[in-house]
Amino acid sequence: MLQTYVGFEFSANYALNEMFNFGTNYTYINAKYKNSDEKIYNLPKHKGFIYADIYFTPNLSLYISQELSPSRYSSVSGRYVNDAKISGFGVTNLKLSYKTAKKIELSAGISNVFDKNYEYQDGYLEEGRTFFANVNYKF
Structure with missing residues (x-):
């Protein structure tokens, strides 16, 4: 079946000063089948993201982000069921960096x-709390 997608994306970034940067992103998408009232699965209508980058010194920073996603229609055990919805969620991430x-x-x-x-x-759970450490070298 032929699908149509109509939507927009908004993004803004702002540097308050040398110590604080912040940004946000919002996406809206309306997806439909062209000749059917059947629902589109696994695609949220709205999605949001917000972050802050805080510099304690020029070399030390803290990055905080929040992803927001509403509920969406999904498949159940590999079959598509019109009323099956998975819950919306918000996920918070933190990273401390030193250059x-x-x-x-x-x-x-x-x-x-x-x-x-x-x-x-549906049925594909994402990772729980995860700790990480990285070393990056720029050539």
Whole structure:
């Protein structure tokens, strides 16, 4: 079946000063089948993202982000059922970064800080709280 997608995306970034940057993104999409009233599955109508980058010093920063996604229609056990919905969710992430004088960045953080159970598609759960550490070198 032929599908049509109509929507828009809005994004804004703002540097309050040298120590604080913040940004947001919002997406709206209305998807429909051209010749049917059947629902589109696994695609939310709205989606949002917001972040803040806080610099304690020129080399030390904290990045905080929040992803927001509403409920959506999804498949149940591989079959599409008109009234099957998975819950909306919000996921918070944190990352602390330190840039050395020699083009090396050390970072550590937590993804899914509040250990929220969520899924983009029915039956496919995303990771719980995850701790990570990275070392990046810029050539």
